[in-house]
Amino acid sequence: MDETPLFTFGVIADIQYADIDDGYDFTRTRRRYYRSSLQLLTNARRSWSESAVKPEFILQLGDIIDGVNKSCGDSDRALDTVLTEFNSGLLEVHHVWGNHEFYNFSRAALLRSRLNSTLHTERCLSEIQADSQLYAYHFSPFPGFRFVVLDAYDVSLLGRETSSDQYSDAMAVIKPHNNNEDLNCPPGHLPIHPCSTADICLAWNFDELLAIIRRHGSVVCFMAGHDHDGGYYKDEDTGVHYVTLPGVIETPPDSNAFGTVSVYKDQMVLKGYGRVTDRVFPFPSHSKRLTL
Numbered sequence: 633m634d635e636t637p638l639f640t641f642g643v644i645a646d647i648q649y650a651d652i653d654d655g656y657d658f659t660r661t662r663r664r665y666y667r668s669s670l671q672l673l674t675n676a677r678r679s680w681s682e683s684a685v686k687p688e689f690i691l692q693l694g695d696i697i698d699g700v701n702k703s704c705g706d707s708d709r710a711l712d713t714v715l716t717e718f719n720s721g722l723l724e725v726h727h728v729w730g731n732h733e734f735y736n737f738s739r740a741a742l743l744r745s746r747l748n749s750t751l752h753t754e755r756c757l758s759e760i761q762a763d764s765q766l767y768a769y770h771f772s773p774f775p776g777f778r779f780v781v782l783d784a785y786d787v788s789l790l791g792r793e794t795s796s797d798q799y800s801d802a803m804a805v806i807k808p809h810n811n812n813e814d815l816n817c818p819p820g821h822l823p824i825h826p827c828s829t830a831d832i833c834l835a836w837n838f839d840e841l842l843a844i845i846r847r848h849g850s851v852v853c854f855m856a857g858h859d860h861d862g863g864y865y866k867d868e869d870t871g872v873h874y875v876t877l878p879g880v881i882e883t884p885p886d887s888n889a890f891g892t893v894s895v896y897k898d899q900m901v902l903k904g905y906g907r908v909t910d911r912v913f914p915f916p917s918h919s920k921r922l923t924l
Contacts, residue, residue, distance in 0.1 A: 637894035637901075639774045642680045642723070644890040645693035645857025646879030647673055648732060649714050650700050657882075662860070666698060668885040670717060672906075676890035677721040679905065687892060688773050690723050693857035693877055694730025694822065696747070707736040715746050725749065728781055729767055730822065730858060734790035739765045742791070749781070765798075777895065784822045784835065789815060809836060823856040827865035828874035833858050846870055852915050853900065864911065871916030878907040 650666040657664060680687050697710040718725050727747045734742075742748065743765060750769050768783040785791060789806065792799040806815055823829035824838040835841065845851045846869075853873040860879030867874070883889040888906025900913040 635896060637685065637896055638777075639688045640683075640685055640892055640894045641773070642676065642687040642690040642890065642892050643693065643855065643877055643902075644673070644676055644690065644880060645877040646695045646730075646860055646881050647692075647714060648695050648698035648879070648881035649673070649710055650698040650704070651706065651710065651713070652700060652704070655700075657860075662882055664698075664881050665883065665885055666700070666881070669880045669883075670713065671885065672880050672883060672888055672890075673714065673717050675888050676905070677717060677723070679890070680723060680892065681721045683892065685894070687723060690718070690725045691779075691855065692718070692725055692727045693855060694728040695732040695857060695879075695881075696727065696730075697732060697736060698881065699732045699735030702736045711736070711745070711747070726771070726779070726781060728857075729783070729785060731785070731790060731816075734785060734788070737791070738793075739767075739791035743767065774895070821858040823859055823863065823874070823876045824854060825865050825867070825874035828863040829856075829859040829876045830861070830863075833876075845872060849916065853913055862907065862909075864909070866913075871914070873913045875902075875911075875913075883907055 647669045648664070648666070649669045652666050654666060655664050656662060680690065696714055697707065701707045701710040726749045729742060729747065733747065737745065748767065766783050766786055768781060768786070770778055770780045772778045787802050787805055789799060789802050792802060810817070820836045821833035822835055823833050824835050824841045826834055826838065845854065851872050853875060855875045855877065857877050857879060859876045860882040862878035863876035865874045877891070878889045880889045883906060889908055891902050891904045891908040894901045894903070898915050902911045902913070904910050
């Protein structure tokens with residue numbers, strides 16, 4: 633487009649880096665490129681850094697390192713390796729927490745780590761109860777636009793002390809839904825629209841979340857990772873776009889999986905690289921203030 637965007641930002645999901653040989657997912661059918669994921673992050677970082685219009689920030693949509701690092705005793709080193717690559721681009725990064733963050737670290741450790749992005753925001757940690765350890769915040773990169781980072785594992789067994797009230801509350805929720813011996817076994821993940829992801833990756837309370845979004849005419853887009861194939865759906869009733877970004881971890885070394893989003897007064901334009909599809913997201917006509 634000839635028009636200069638109001639601002640731009642980068643998006644990437646499911647890097648899941650580990651310094652190990654290639655492997656497969658839990659079904660043993662999908663190849664995962666653990667070491668190569670770091671090179672694909674490098675490709676993304678270079679593209680963003682060398683762009684004529686540099687992104688204001690990067691959205692890292694979760695699962696930054698793979699859970700296998702925990703069993704290898706390599707969690708800290710793997711995280712430092714990935715964050716060093718991010719930081720070499722001198723770009724502000726907003727980190728969403730996924731299940732693999734909690735495979736590697738406790739919630740308390742994550743709040744103390746560089747994956748706590750609240751330092752980039754005007755939001756004060758005192759807004760939430762100190763003992764809740766909630767990781768959710770919002771920020772405004774441009775007047776009239778607001779991004780909300782959700783804590784999708786606020787009710788979860790992952791990252792919680794087994795003696796805590798939060799763990800007990802999560803157990804009461806999970807037991808009626810999950811009869812597996814391993815309660816961490818799918819289904820259930822972070823995308824919230826059934827048409828934007830495979831069923832196994834859909835958040836359990838997606839209907840509650842969709843109801844909230846439908847009550848607020850300001851919402852433009854919901855972005856998530858975790859379904860490594862990616863997905864997209866536009867709700868024709870509300871005009872809200874639901875975007876699931878393809879995962880870096882299952883992207884072959886000769887391809888890519890990242891995007892740059894340019895935001896204009898009436899639409900967003902996603903320029904995808906590799907497995908990420910180019911898309912145009914018109915804003916709902918009734919939107920007054922825009923939330924992503």
